[in-house]
Amino acid sequence: MIQAGIVGGSGYGGAELMRLLAPHPDVAIRTVTSRGDAGTPVAETFPHLRGVVELDFEDPQQAPLADCDVVLFATPNGVAMEAAPALLDAGVRVIDLAADFRLTDPELWRRWYGTDHACPERLAEAVYGLPELNREAIQSARLVANPGCHVTAVTLGLLPLVGAGVVQPDSLIADSKSGTSGAGRRASVGTLMAEAGESLRAYGVAGHRHQPEIRQVLEWVGGPLELTFVPHLVPMVRGIEATLYARLAKLETDVQALFESAYADEPFVDVMPAGSQPETRSVRGSNVCRLAALRPGNGETVVVQSVIDNLVKGAAGQAVQNLNLLFGLPETRGLEGIGLMP
Numbered sequence: 001m002i003q004a005g006i007v008g009g010s011g012y013g014g015a016e017l018m019r020l021l022a023p024h025p026d027v028a029i030r031t032v033t034s035r036g037d038a039g040t041p042v043a044e045t046f047p048h049l050r051g052v053v054e055l056d057f058e059d060p061q062q063a064p065l066a067d068c069d070v071v072l073f074a075t076p077n078g079v080a081m082e083a084a085p086a087l088l089d090a091g092v093r094v095i096d097l098a099a100d101f102r103l104t105d106p107e108l109w110r111r112w113y114g115t116d117h118a119c120p121e122r123l124a125e126a127v128y129g130l131p132e133l134n135r136e137a138i139q140s141a142r143l144v145a146n147p148g149c150h151v152t153a154v155t156l157g158l159l160p161l162v163g164a165g166v167v168q169p170d171s172l173i174a175d176s177k178s179g180t181s182g183a184g185r186r187a188s189v190g191t192l193m194a195e196a197g198e199s200l201r202a203y204g205v206a207g208h209r210h211q212p213e214i215r216q217v218l219e220w221v222g223g224p225l226e227l228t229f230v231p232h233l234v235p236m237v238r239g240i241e242a243t244l245y246a247r248l249a250k251l252e253t254d255v256q257a258l259f260e261s262a263y264a265d266e267p268f269v270d271v272m273p274a275g276s277q278p279e280t281r282s283v284r285g286s287n288v289c290r291l292a293a294l295r296p297g298n299g300e301t302v303v304v305q306s307v308i309d310n311l312v313k314g315a316a317g318q319a320v321q322n323l324n325l326l327f328g329l330p331e332t333r334g335l336e337g338i339g340l341m342p
């Protein structure tokens with residue numbers, strides 16, 4: 001059994017990692033950390049894990065992380081970069097659900113995250129953990145940077161178009177809507193029911209840190225491009241719906257066929273039949289990204305809709321997918337669950 005440690009187990013990402021890893025046939029959860037809940041049973045904080053995870057939270061300084069085969073960080077940005085080097089030196093593989101190892105340029109990190117990178121020398125060995133793009137590299141990685149949640153929805157929706165060079169590279173627009181669990185479990189006024197309920201707002205319009213991440217990934221496959229990215233907070237708990245717009249450069253493109261062929265072999269990307277629209281509730285709790293592409297009106301603009309569960313394909317599910325790849329397991333192991341609907 002692969003021994004896994006979870007740092008940041010008392011947050012939403014950590015809880016979701018436990019939900020997925022506890023029944024995983026090849027993984028044993030060795031330790032789960034929380035500073036605030038250290039010494040208390042996991043199931044006291046998360047009753048849905050009663051009888052499933054029979055561990056107490058441990059303080060991250062005392063937890064036997066170096067004895068694990070893999071440590072997953074579900075911590076705020078800036079935490080994993082402090083602890084990962086020692087773990088990697090001890091032979092432990094690391095998957096970071098935060099942004100610490102996603103941007104390859106430490107200057108970009110400084111600009112968007114406001115601090116110096118603690119281990120810029122490790123950035124080159126980090127593999128960006130989007131299996132649909134980087135499957136082979138992930139298989140031999142030691143350090144995986146799990147993508148951002150908005151980034152996963154937007155990138156999977158635009159990759160076929162950008163990769164095939166059929167859209168104008170300066171015309172990309174991503175309008176992405178997230179439920180409040182995307183902001184984490186830590187109390188904040190903006191995610192109170194009375195603030196976020198019965199309301200809808202855009203945020204980060206002047207600049208959001210997921211924009212350079214999406215741009216970096218798309219530029220790997222399509223060269224220089226321009227992208228407008230506007231995230232929104234919507235009054236639901238789980239889910240991201242990204243509506244994506246691009247001007248077609250090649251009007252003869254059969255967009256439906258392009259998407260179907262790009263994702264034909266992908267276990268977690270579902271391209272809907274022409275004319276259908278995906279909705280977030282169809283992926284609630286599952287690791288699926290469900291997509292649809294259309295050319296409304298005069299057909300010059302392609303509109304893609306992409307839905308994911310931010311905590312699953314947008315975070316913990318994708319991390320488990322990456323873990324499976326790292327350890328040579330079938331990619332779908334432990335991720336076969338079907339979404340909840342309604």
Ligand SMILES: NC(=O)C1=CN([C@@H]2O[C@H](COP(=O)(O)OP(=O)(O)OC[C@H]3O[C@@H](n4cnc5c(N)ncnc54)[C@H](OP(=O)(O)O)[C@@H]3O)[C@@H](O)[C@H]2O)C=CC1
Pocket residue numbers: 007008009010011012013014033034035036037060073074075076077079097098099147148149181182183184185186310311314315
């Ligand atoms: N929520 C989402 O939809 C997604 C989240 N992510 C990313 O995943 C990461 C976790 O997100 P999420 O679970 O929502 O966040 P939460 O705020 O819900 O949880 C954060 C966890 O980290 C722990 N923690 C905080 N500070 C430290 C520290 N200095 N050292 C060790 N542990 C610490 C907290 O527990 P304690 O303070 O008790 O130690 C808590 O368990 C973030 O980087 C987020 O950006 C990525 C994609 C989607």
Ligand SMILES: CC(=O)N[C@@H](CCC(=O)OP(=O)(O)O)C(=O)O
Pocket residue numbers: 097098099147148149150178179180181182183210231233
């Ligand atoms: C609703 C909400 O506030 N969402 C967060 C997403 C945070 C997150 O999960 O960021 P990473 O994916 O980069 O780790 C935000 O937009 O800042």
